[in-house]
Amino acid sequence: MSRTAMRASEKDFENARNQLKLLMKDPGNEVKLKLYALYKQATEGPCNTPKPSMLDFINKAKWDAWNALGSLPKETARQNYVDLVSSLSPSSESSSQVKPAAANEKQPGSENIIVTSQDGITKIMFNRPTKKNAITTSMYKEIIHALKAASTDNSAITVFTGNGDYYSSGNDLTNFTDVPPNSIEETAKNASILLREFVDAFIDFPKPLVAVINGPAVGIVVTLLGLFDVVYASDKATFHTPFSELGQSPEGCASYTFPKIMGPAKAAEMLIFGKKLTAGEACARGLVTEVFPESTFQKEVWTRLKAYAKLPTNSLRISKELIRSNEKEKLHAVNAEECTVLQGRWLSEECMNALMNFVSRKSKL
Ligand SMILES: CCCCC/C=C/C(=O)SCCNC(=O)CCNC(=O)[C@H](O)C(C)(C)COP(=O)(O)OP(=O)(O)OC[C@H]1O[C@@H](n2cnc3c(N)ncnc32)[C@H](O)[C@@H]1OP(=O)(O)O
Numbered sequence: 227m228s229r230t231a232m233r234a235s236e237k238d239f240e241n242a243r244n245q246l247k248l249l250m251k252d253p254g255n256e257v258k259l260k261l262y263a264l265y266k267q268a269t270e271g272p273c274n275t276p277k278p279s280m281l282d283f284i285n286k287a288k289w290d291a292w293n294a295l296g297s298l299p300k301e302t303a304r305q306n307y308v309d310l311v312s313s314l315s316p317s318s319e320s321s322s323q324v325k326p327a328a329a330n331e332k333q334p335g336s337e338n339i340i341v342t343s344q345d346g347i348t349k350i351m352f353n354r355p356t357k358k359n360a361i362t363t364s365m366y367k368e369i370i371h372a373l374k375a376a377s378t379d380n381s382a383i384t385v386f387t388g389n390g391d392y393y394s395s396g397n398d399l400t401n402f403t404d405v406p407p408n409s410i411e412e413t414a415k416n417a418s419i420l421l422r423e424f425v426d427a428f429i430d431f432p433k434p435l436v437a438v439i440n441g442p443a444v445g446i447v448v449t450l451l452g453l454f455d456v457v458y459a460s461d462k463a464t465f466h467t468p469f470s471e472l473g474q475s476p477e478g479c480a481s482y483t484f485p486k487i488m489g490p491a492k493a494a495e496m497l498i499f500g501k502k503l504t505a506g507e508a509c510a511r512g513l514v515t516e517v518f519p520e521s522t523f524q525k526e527v528w529t530r531l532k533a534y535a536k537l538p539t540n541s542l543r544i545s546k547e548l549i550r551s552n553e554k555e556k557l558h559a560v561n562a563e564e565c566t567v568l569q570g571r572w573l574s575e576e577c578m579n580a581l582m583n584f585v586s587r588k589s590k591l
Pocket of ligand 1: 356357358360361366395396397398399400401417418420421444445446447468469472477
């Protein structure tokens with residue numbers, strides 16, 4: 227995680243490497259692969275070596291882990307490496323001087339969510355480009371954690387965006403397919419609890435929340451937009467909520483926010499019939515604040531956000547509070563209801579068939 231006030235220095239990086247050698251407990255293969263990938267990215271930059279053969283299991287796993295970091299900047303990789311090592315050895319102090327809450331509390335998580343803080347902006351980025359940034363169970367937890375940290379860090383605004391060609395393809399459908407038959411009900415119950423906590427974190431988020439929609443958005447990442455304060459989209463973004471096709475039902479409070487934002491008929495077209503919108507259509511319906519040409523999108527949006535982030539922080543919070551506070555109670559009730567209904571949907575034959583279709587590649591949305 228890079229920080230407003232500091233970035234991991236060469237010295238921090240070197241200390242982290244030494245700290246790693248002193249670890250009492252083996253952190254396990256998954257973490258070791260992450261450390262390897264971050265180390266390579268920090269020292270050599272993006273992976274550009276030939277992919278090892280399928281039978282060369284170890285080197286293939288290492289290559290995959292490194293390659294998955296895409297174009298992550300060297301400095302960010304260095305900071306993430308330092309953070310990861312530090313999270314593995316809670317008793318030892320990192321040599322970094324300023325550590326916001328998120329850094330101290332960070333779990334040895336995946337790099338599927340990247341949180342950075344710079345120029346008064348905390349950026350939470352979906353970083354699973356090879357899977358179109360589909361959100362796994364652990365990513366939901368990491369996002370909840372990141373939002374809690376961002377709500378008390380010293381940034382003025384918090385921004386969600388995606389790495390790669392997609393903003394996000396929504397819920398990772400394999401969250402529900404890799405489940406033994408006798409634990410389906412328990413899985414649905416746990417997912418419903420997790421979803422409720424996840425959406426609550428957005429409802430309660432106290433600072434201006436901005437979405438920078440760099441590409442197509444599907445499912446929950448679309449419904450959540452009703453809880454964002456500003457939504458900027460590239461003209462290559464699309465907005466799709468294929469709930470009926472999946473045998474599911476709306477979440478993210480969209481059953482309440484979408485009719486308010488665009489009127490019940492337009493909301494029904496999206497949430498019931500799964501009509502996919504272009505960025506221009508989503509803007510005309512009030513779901514998107516402004517659309518930018520892809521060629522200038524990143525530059526224009528981040529320039530604007532950096533300027534907004536210089537505004538007085540307390541004033542930003544207070545204005546958001548005034549706009550949103552009257553609705554909070556209602557939103558929590560809607561969230562609870564949507565999660566209960568979805569729990570039932572996940573156990574339905576319609577939903578199970580749709581998930582099986584996805585897995586067996588019979589259907590692409
Ligand atoms: C616990 C909380 C629950 C919250 C409830 C949330 C509900 C939702 O979000 S509903 C929406 C769920 N999302 C979808 O239904 C999208 C499913 N994906 C697709 O339809 C397509 O993959 C696509 C249109 C997003 C992209 O198509 P295409 O350009 O042809 O690319 P690929 O299909 O080849 O995708 C590359 C790679 O990524 C995997 N992948 C993409 N999206 C998902 C996903 N949502 N879940 C799991 N995996 C996903 C895809 O399977 C490919 O993997 P590989 O075959 O291994 O390369």
